[in-house]
Amino acid sequence: MIKISIIGDVMLGRFVLEKYKNKPYPIVADAVKKLFIDSDFVLANLESPIVTSTSNDSLKFSASDELLDEVTFIRAFSLSNNHINDFGIKGMEETIIALENRGFQHNGLFTSEYKPIVEHCNNEKIAIFTCADMMNVEFDEENHYHTIRLHDENVLQNAIKEYKNSGYFCILYAHVGMLFTRFPNPIIRDFICAQTKTGIDCIVTVHPHCVGGYEKVNDIPIFYSLGDFLMDGSSFRRRESIVLDLIIEGGKLNSWNITPVITNMQLEVVLPLENQDKKIRNSFGFVSDKLKNVQDYISFYKMQYRKEMISHSLSTLFFLYKTKGIVGFLRVFSNRIWDVIEIFKRLLQDRSKMSYDADAVGEKHKLSNDALK
Template identity: 25%
Template structure:
């Protein structure tokens, strides 16, 4: 008997400030399942469990349409969950990230309630895992963010590189238990992990974690083995409206088979926000890709490209976007 787990990159089914009224919510109203192609849906549906990093809060469709730009960004309509429900796997989402919590505790709590009422399991609310038992195995899935969050109000599990092991308060690991952690860490737009990530990955491995599933940089980072533990430092974006760069439209999808721990890696590709396909890569090919894409000035370069996308698509801009960025310029 086996247990198959698939993990994807970041999933953000709302719109960021650059794409307000011109992004995913506007273009996929009433047709969210079409955000992934049928062949990708079929591949994801082969998993017993699908783990995603959920980078938005939720609101009822009619409420979202009335929200101003400052309240509506990184908020997905409830109807967007039809996409996740169209995948024939048990979906688990981690909400331990800055964008899920950016609209406050009340919004986060309501979003968790909506997710769970739609059959989606939620981890990252606190330091306790979601547990799934299947074919004689027990998967314990933890979620945590280590990223600075100026809006943090306690709506998800947040820790630090130095305190995480203590904050988890781990119990003794059972013989049939598989421990997985979805971890929000690293530095945005770097295709290489940093020393703090490597050090903590070693500590998590020593603490009994079998799979360390990284998020936050919005670009792919390498795969590594530490003892018997598998580490993917960043899965990049799976569905996210960061269409200003080819790098931010690629993500990593990992497929884990238990027992044995065989891990297969696939690069996902977004086109016009849709995930159109998965291409299998080896760990060596992934490493080569990450090295070729690395540049020490990459975060600066990416933020310039972000603004260029606005200029090139000026004909799509609406007054709330123009007003927001005009006010930001004067504040500087």
């Protein structure tokens, strides 16, 4: 038997880095670290390149390698995400060196042939595949690194087939989805569900920055959006996430469990209060129920997406009011009025037909991500 723990986005830059450099602090509370004591392997998505460079653009995430010492309970990071190219090839190389110098495994960037993360433990064999559906900045011709896109089906499926045929339990950890919505867009959902026919045994997604839900397709479990394990998101909704535990025995998924965690106002990952825990679990259950029972999902999604954007906007505004006070709230609101307008423009657009998250690419995703300023 082997226990695999999977968490969502880990962003060690911006305000987290700023606070830590001012005075080092425990980014992850001991009570949360205890969740991983009996885990054989912990996987996360590294949403911030580990680089020496900095940028005035708050959407270029840069982190310092010293913060890695606060998350040593993580065994491996996925680098398949839209921020890995924020600082180009130099940033990728620095990230890989920083991770390897501190003993972390990584997956997602490769120069020749793609290989998954492989773990042998307690007579179990695990292979973890990572992929992304978009980049903020595309790789240029001089970049010798590659990353698997969700739509590179031949590359991904051939790799899965190879390890499945060798007796591995295969997990797909995919950076995919739409910003700030708990529900997968119909086209993206179809792509994810299609992967259940490749020989994969379990699928987990990250990127939407909020907790999603669960469904089973072709007897394969899919966990949509684990949320932000650690990020300085400017809404209470964005600071909720779940730890997913998978118990694998005899090459099969024996059981799974979720544990809610939150990032508090001090930018520390902690266990939520009882009512917060219940709220997150209820949200996960609500999404899971809809994924299982809604017949006309496209029509449902079109309406639900608008509700998700309204919920995200209200959560952001309430967060700013609680953290900045009325004067600070009005100042930030006035400075970000165009971002607010862009958020509400989404209410008029049909996101059900998008094959990737265009709002997370380049300038289009500025919105309220850095509204704490």
